[in-house]
Amino acid sequence: MQFKNTLEFAQSLDKHDALKGYRQKFNYPQVNGKDVIYFTGNSLGLQPKIATDYVDDVMKDWAQLAVEGHFYAEKPWWDYHERLAKPLAKVVGAKPEEVSVMNTLTVNLHFLLVSFYRPNKKRFKILCEEKAFPSDQYLLQSQVRFHGLDPKDAIVEVKKRDGEHFWRTEDVLAKIDEVGDELALVLIGGVNYYNGQVFEMEKITAAGKKAGAFVGWDLAHAVGNVALHLHDWNVDFAAWCSYKYMNSGPGNASGIFVNEKYLNTKAIPRFEGWWGNKKETRFLMEPEFDPIATADAWQVSNPPVLSLAPYLASLQLFEEVGMDALLNKQKTLTAYLEFILNEVDKQVESTFEIITPEARGCQLSVFLHGEGRAIFDYLMEEGVITDWREPNVIRLAPTPFYCSYEDMFRFGEILKRGLQR
Template identity: 55%
Template sequence: MNFENSLAFAKQQDAQDTLAEYRERFHHPVIDGKQVLYFTGNSLGLAPKSAKDYVNAELDDWAKWGVEGHFHATNPWVSYHEILTPAMAELVGANESEVVCMNSLTTNLHLLFVSFYRPTTEKFKIISEAKMFPSDRYLLETQVKHHGFDPDEAIIEVAPRDGEHLIREEDILAAINEHQEQLALVFFGGVNYFTGQLFDMEKLTQAAHNVGAIAGFDLAHAAGNIPVKLHDWNVDFAAWCTYKYINASAGNVGAIFVHDRHGDNTDIPRFGGWWGHNKERRFLMENSFDPMTGAEGWQLSNVPIMGMAVLKASLDIFQQVGIENLRQKSLKLTAFLAFVFNDIVELFPDIQLEIITPSDASMRGCQLSVKLVGTDKRFFSALTEAGVIADFREPDVVRLAPTPLYNSFEDVYQFGQTLKTLLAGWQK
C-alpha cells in the first residue's frame, strides 16, 4: 500500500485496525511522568493488565489450600502446565504432545542437546549462524567441549559475505553440503536476534535431514512473532523463552518442542527428573526412571505456578487474537516503520542510519535493526532520553520492534517525529 508520513494517515490506520483494542490490555510504561514509545517487545514484552488477577487467583488458592492446592486449587498445580499446552502448541504449529512449558531457555537447550547432539568421531560438527545470541554460542562451545571436541573444529559458523549484513541462504546450504560427512546438527535461531533475519526453517530442516543430520532451533525471537509450523516442517527439536513477544514477564518459564517421532521413543537418552516420570506413578517415588512419552518426558521439576499464571494470562490473549492475524498487522506496521524511518533519514544525508534487517517482509518479523553509521551510542542514549524505549547491541546497532499486540501506527509516526528532532540537533 502507499504510506504517508503524517499523523492523519497513522490515525486512519489505527481506526481501521481490527486488533487496535488489544493495545489497551497492556500496561504502557510511564517514565519520569511521561508515557514512552515502547519498541522493545523483542527484549521484554509489556505486562498484560490481566496478569495480576491471574497471579492473585493462585495466591488466594495458596492461602486457602496450602499444599493441598496441588490437587484442589481452581487450576490444580500438579497439572498446571497442562492447561498451557494447547495454546502454546497452537502458537508454534505443534501437536499438543510435542510441547511443554518448563525451565528457562538455555537450560532447556542444554537438556535437548543431551538427547539430540550425540557426536561420534565421524559425525560431530554443528552448523550455526555467525553472530548468534551469546548464550547459544556458549551452549555450543560447552557442549562440544563436554564431548571432547575442539570448538574451532566442530562449530561451523556461516557468516554474511564481506560487505553484507545478512546471511545468504545459499551459503548455509553450501556449508551443509560441504560438511555433510561430519555433520551431526544444524542449529539456528529462527530469527537472528541481531539483524532480525528470519531463516527458512523448513528448508534448513530438510537440508539437514538430507545429509543425516538433526535440525534444531532457538525460537526466542520467533515464537509469538511469526507463524511457526514446527510439526509440519519436520523440525526435530526447538526451545524458546516467553518473556519477549509472548509477554510472560522477565526471566519467566520457557518451552520446548520435540517432534512426535522422537517423543514417542522413550529410549532416547536424556537427563531425567521426577516431573518427566510416568505421571501415573510419579508419587510412588520409585527408583527407576520411566519417562513419559512426548515432550513432557523431558521435564525435570514441578513448575513455578506464579510465573505460569502470568504466562497463562498472555497465552489467553494470543488465543483470542490468533498468530496469523498478528502477522498480518505486523507486516503492515513494520513496513510503515521502515517507510517513516527512511523518509526522515533521507532529510539528513550527512548522518547515515541504515536498516540492516531484510527489506523483504517474508524474511523478517517485526524487528528492524538500525546500524548507526556516522553516529555512536550517544545517539541511542539521546533517543532513550527523548522517550523512545528501544535497545542497543554492540558495536553500533539499535533494535526497534513495533509489536502488533500493543504498538500502534501513531506510535510509529511519533517515533519518526522524535527521530527528526534528534537528527536535526545532531547535525548542528
C-alpha cells in the same frame, strides 16, 4: 498501500486496526508523564494487565489451601503446565503433545542436546550461524568440550558475505553439503537477534535432515513473532524463551518442542526426573523411570507455577487474537515504520541504513552511520524505549499487540529532531 508521513494518516490506520483494543490490555511505563513508545518487545514484552489476576489466583490458593493446592486449586498446580500446551502449539505449529514448558531457554537447550547431540568418531560437527547470540555460542562450546572435543574442530559457522549484513540461504545449504556426513547437529537462531533476519527454517531443516543430522532451532526471537510450522517442517527439537514477544515476564519459563517421533519411548537418551514420569505412577515412587508419552517427559522437576501464571495469562490473549491476525498487523506496522525511517532519512543530513533483510518479523535494525550513542540517549529521554547494540545499531520492534501506527509517526518526528541536533 500508499503510506503518508502525517499524523492524520497514522491515526486513520489505527482507527481501522482490528487489534486496536488490545493496546489497552497492557501496562505502559511512562516518561515525562506520557506512555512510552515501546520498541523493545524483542527483549521484554509489556505486562498484560490480566497477568496480575493469574498470579493473584495462585497466591490466594497457596494462602488458603497450602499443599492441597496441588490438587484442589481451581487450576491445580500438579498439571498447571499442561494448560499452556494447546495454545502454545498453535503459536509454534505443533501438536500439543510435542510442546512443554519448563526451566529457562539455555537450560532447556542443554537438556535437549543430551538427546540430540550424540557425537561419534565420524559424525561430530555442529553447524550454527556466525556470531550467534552469546548464550548459544557458550552452550555449543561447552557441549562440545563436554564430549571431549575441540570447538575449533567441531563447530562450523556459516558466515555472511563480505559487505553484507545478512545470511544467504544458499550459503547455509552449501555449508551443510560441505560438512556432509561429519555433521551431527544444525542449531541456529530462527530469527537473528542482531539484524532481525528470519532464516528459511523449512529449507534448512530439510537439508540438515537429508545430511543425516539432527536439526534444532533457538526460537527466542521467533515465537510469537513469525509464522512457525515446526511439526510440518519435520524439525527435531526447538526451544524458546517466553518473556519477549510472549509477554510472560522477566526471565520467565521456556517452552520446548520435541517431534512426536521421539515421544513415548525409553530408548532416547535424556536427563530424567520425576515430573517427566507418567502421572499415573509418579506418586508410587517406583525406582524405574516411566516417561510420559509427550514432551513433558523432558521435564525433571515440578513446574514453577508462579512463573507459569503470567505466561498462561498472555497465552489467553494469543488465543483470542490468533497468530494470523497478529502477523497481518505486524507486516503493515513494520512496513509503515520502514517508510517513516526512509522519510526521516530524506530530511536530515545524517544517514542510516536498515540492515534487516526482507525476510523479517517485526524487528528493524538500523545502522546509524556517523551517529553515536547520544542519539539513543536522546530517544530514551524523549520516551522512546529502544535497544542499542555496538557499534551504532538501534533495534526497533513494533510489536503488533501494543504498538500503534501513531507511535511510528511520533517516533519519526522525535528521531528527526534528535538527528537535527
